[in-house]
Amino acid sequence: MLLWPQPAPAALYTVERQDGLFSVAEAMNSAGDLVGQIFVPDPWGWHATLVRGGRSVDLGTLPGGDVADATDINDAGEIVGYSNAGDSATHAFLYDAAGMHDLGAIGIGKRPRINNAGDIAGTRYDGRFFAYLRGHDGTTIDIPKFDGGTVNYAAGIDARGRVAGHSNSGTFPGYHAFLYDAGTLTDLGVLPTGSESFAYDMNASGDVVGQADAVLYSDYHAVLWRDGAIRDLGILGGGRGASWPSQINGAGQVVGTSSVPGGGDTHAFLWDERHGLRDLNDLIPPDSGWVLEQGQAIAGTGDIAGFGFLNGEGHNYRLTASDPCRDIPGSALQQPRLRMGRRFVFSGQLSGARTPAIDPASGGVRLLLASSGRDAAFDATVPGGAGWRCSGSGRTWTYHARAAERALDGLTRVRLRRLGTDPGAFHVELAGRLGSTAGGLSTSGALDATIMIGPPIVGTAECGEATFPQQ
Numbered sequence: 001m002l003l004w005p006q007p008a009p010a011a012l013y014t015v016e017r018q019d020g021l022f023s024v025a026e027a028m029n030s031a032g033d034l035v036g037q038i039f040v041p042d043p044w045g046w047h048a049t050l051v052r053g054g055r056s057v058d059l060g061t062l063p064g065g066d067v068a069d070a071t072d073i074n075d076a077g078e079i080v081g082y083s084n085a086g087d088s089a090t091h092a093f094l095y096d097a098a099g100m101h102d103l104g105a106i107g108i109g110k111r112p113r114i115n116n117a118g119d120i121a122g123t124r125y126d127g128r129f130f131a132y133l134r135g136h137d138g139t140t141i142d143i144p145k146f147d148g149g150t151v152n153y154a155a156g157i158d159a160r161g162r163v164a165g166h167s168n169s170g171t172f173p174g175y176h177a178f179l180y181d182a183g184t185l186t187d188l189g190v191l192p193t194g195s196e197s198f199a200y201d202m203n204a205s206g207d208v209v210g211q212a213d214a215v216l217y218s219d220y221h222a223v224l225w226r227d228g229a230i231r232d233l234g235i236l237g238g239g240r241g242a243s244w245p246s247q248i249n250g251a252g253q254v255v256g257t258s259s260v261p262g263g264g265d266t267h268a269f270l271w272d273e274r275h276g277l278r279d280l281n282d283l284i285p286p287d288s289g290w291v292l293e294q295g296q297a298i299a300g301t302g303d304i305a306g307f308g309f310l311n312g313e314g315h316n317y318r319l320t321a322s323d324p325c326r327d328i329p330g331s332a333l334q335q336p337r338l339r340m341g342r343r344f345v346f347s348g349q350l351s352g353a354r355t356p357a358i359d360p361a362s363g364g365v366r367l368l369l370a371s372s373g374r375d376a377a378f379d380a381t382v383p384g385g386a387g388w389r390c391s392g393s394g395r396t397w398t399y400h401a402r403a404a405e406r407a408l409d410g411l412t413r414v415r416l417r418r419l420g421t422d423p424g425a426f427h428v429e430l431a432g433r434l435g436s437t438a439g440g441l442s443t444s445g446a447l448d449a450t451i452m453i454g455p456p457i458v459g460t461a462e463c464g465e466a467t468f469p470q471q
Helices: none
Strands: 013-017 034-041 044-052 055-060 068-073 079-084 090-096 099-105 120-125 129-134 140-142 152-157 163-168 175-181 184-187 197-202 208-215 218-226 229-234 243-248 254-259 266-272 276-279 290-298 304-310 313-321 332-340 343-351 365-371 377-382 388-391 396-400 410-418 425-433 447-453 466-468
Touching: 034 055, 044 079, 055 068, 090 120, 120 163, 129 163, 152 208, 163 208, 175 208, 197 243, 208 229, 208 243, 218 254, 218 266, 229 243, 229 276, 254 304, 266 304, 290 313, 343 447, 365 410, 377 410
Parallel strands: 044 068, 129 152, 152 197, 175 197, 218 243, 243 290, 266 290
Antiparallel strands: 013 313, 034 044, 034 068, 044 055, 068 079, 079 090, 090 099, 120 129, 120 152, 129 140, 152 163, 163 175, 163 197, 175 184, 197 208, 208 218, 218 229, 243 254, 254 266, 254 290, 266 276, 290 304, 304 313, 332 343, 343 425, 365 377, 365 447, 388 396, 396 410, 410 425, 447 466
C-alpha cells in the first residue's frame, strides 16, 4: 500500500457505539469477544452477556437469580462471572458450550478471571475477603496472605496458572500487589516514593497491571510489573492526578482511565512499550463527536471498549483499527517478502497510480502486518522528523532508531529508494522487532501486509495491499 502524506496526524481508530451492554465492558479476549452485563425488562433483571460480531447474546443468570455479570472470557470462549441464585447468595459461574455452571457461593466476592487452560482465580467473602485459585480439574485452594494479613484479592491469572492480586499485612500499611506461583507468594513492591500497590489484571505472559501511589497515599498511578520490576505509566498531561488500568492484552498494550489537567474530567488511555501513554481521544477522528472518558477492555486484535460521550450523551464505545484502504483507489505492492522471528525484515516494491511529491522524512512511515483471519496484528509507525536522512539527490530516504530504541518492539530501520525515473515507484525495506507486540503472529500462515508513506487521515490517496506466504 502506498499512501501520500497528509497535513495532520493519522486517526488510528474508528469509533462506534457499542450497543448490547447495560454496564461498561468487563473484558475482551484475543478475538475481540466482549463480556459484561445487559438489562432485561421482562422479567426485570440484569443478565450476563456476550457481544460477538456485533450481536449481544443473553447468557442469563443462575437458577433463581435476577442479577448476573460476566467478568472475563478466554480465547476458547469460556466465560466466568457472578450471579445471585435461589438462596439469595452471590455465586461464581462458568459459562461454556453446555451452559452456565454454578461454582459455589462467593458472598460479596470480587469478579473471577479465567485463563485459556480453564483455571479460574477469584475472591470470595466469608466474613473477610479471600483470594482463591480453582484449577480446570475443579480443585480449589485458598491463596495465602502476607504475614499478618487479614484479606487478599485475586485480580488476574496467566497461562501458567500464576495469580496476581493484592493483600494487606501485619508488617506494612495498606496493601501490596502479589504474585502467587505454586505455593510461593511474592511481594511485587511499590513505587520508590509510595507505600502501597494494587493489582488489577494480568495477561497470559505474566505481565501485571495495577495502581500504586506515586506520592505517599496520594496520586495513584497506573503501573506495570514485568519481569519483577515495577514501572510507573504516568498520567495524561503530567502533573498531579491519578490513572488506573483496566486490562492488558497479550501484546502488552494497556487500556485504562486517567485524570487530565484542568479539572475533574477523565480520558481513556492506551499505553504500549514504544509510544508510552497516549490519550485515546487523540487517536480517533477529531470530528467524531466523541469524548472517550474510560478505557475498559482491549482485545488481542487491538480493538478497545470503554465508556464515553457522543455529542454529550453517554454510551459505551468500541474502537477498531482504522482501515486505511477504505474508498482509496488501488496501487500495487509487488514482490513482498518477510523474514520473521523475534526480529523481522519486510521488503517490496510500491508503484503509485498518481505521483504527487512525497517526503517520508516529514510524513513518516507506518507498517501493518495482520494474520489473514485478523486475530493477530502488528502495527508500528516511524513518525516524521528526527532520525531521517535523505541522500542520492533526493532519491533515497533512511531512518535508524536511536540506540536506546533498538531494544524496543517496533520499527528500528527504514529504507526507501526511488526506482528509475518513475516518481511513484519505490523499493522499500523495513526492519524491527516483533516481540510481544506481534500479538501472536504465526509463521505458519499467510499475512496481509500494508505500508503507508505518511499515515492517512482521509481516503484520498494511493492504496494497495498484498497477501503473501511468509518467506
